[in-house]
Amino acid sequence: MKLSIIGATLALVLCGPASAADKAPDEAGAMNLLKASKCMTCHSIDKKKDGPAYSAVAEKYRDDPEAVATLTDWVSNIHPVEIDGEEEDHGVVKTKDAAKIDNLVKWILSH
Numbered sequence: 001m002k003l004s005i006i007g008a009t010l011a012l013v014l015c016g017p018a019s020a021a022d023k024a025p026d027e028a029g030a031m032n033l034l035k036a037s038k039c040m041t042c043h044s045i046d047k048k049k050d051g052p053a054y055s056a057v058a059e060k061y062r063d064d065p066e067a068v069a070t071l072t073d074w075v076s077n078i079h080p081v082e083i084d085g086e087e088e089d090h091g092v093v094k095t096k097d098a099a100k101i102d103n104l105v106k107w108i109l110s111h
């Protein structure tokens, strides 16, 4: 009897619901939002264009605990950027859906 309780507890601990919260970002959702928002005209995943590669952004923020907050602001609000010596407005995501923006930011940071 005792043994089976221990067994059941162990099974719960090992196969418990821990994975749901930190599941990998949704790649297709992130790509759709990037395309709809025209982000890819200036960015690519691993090559510098007018803007830095997303892999370089992920590298820059690797140890920054504020990364998600900083980048959520960066892609949600207009900020000036300089491209070839000219000041322009940086792109903004074409959604107000916080979950989609959060997914996009985490997807960028996962590179």
Ligand code: HEC
Binding pocket: 034, 037, 038, 039, 040, 041, 042, 043, 050, 051, 052, 057, 060, 071, 074, 075, 081, 082, 083, 088, 089, 090, 091, 092, 093, 094, 108
């Ligand atoms: C007109 C070209 C252009 C477009 C369009 C554009 N970006 Fe950028 N992006 C840049 C440039 C240039 C930088 C570098 C800014 C700097 O470091 O001052 C940048 C930087 C970034 C960064 C890094 C910010 C940081 O703090 O290092 C992220 C993340 C980013 N862009 C995401 C996006 C997303 C998401 C979109 C679409 C909504 C987008 N960009 C659209 C040019 C662009």
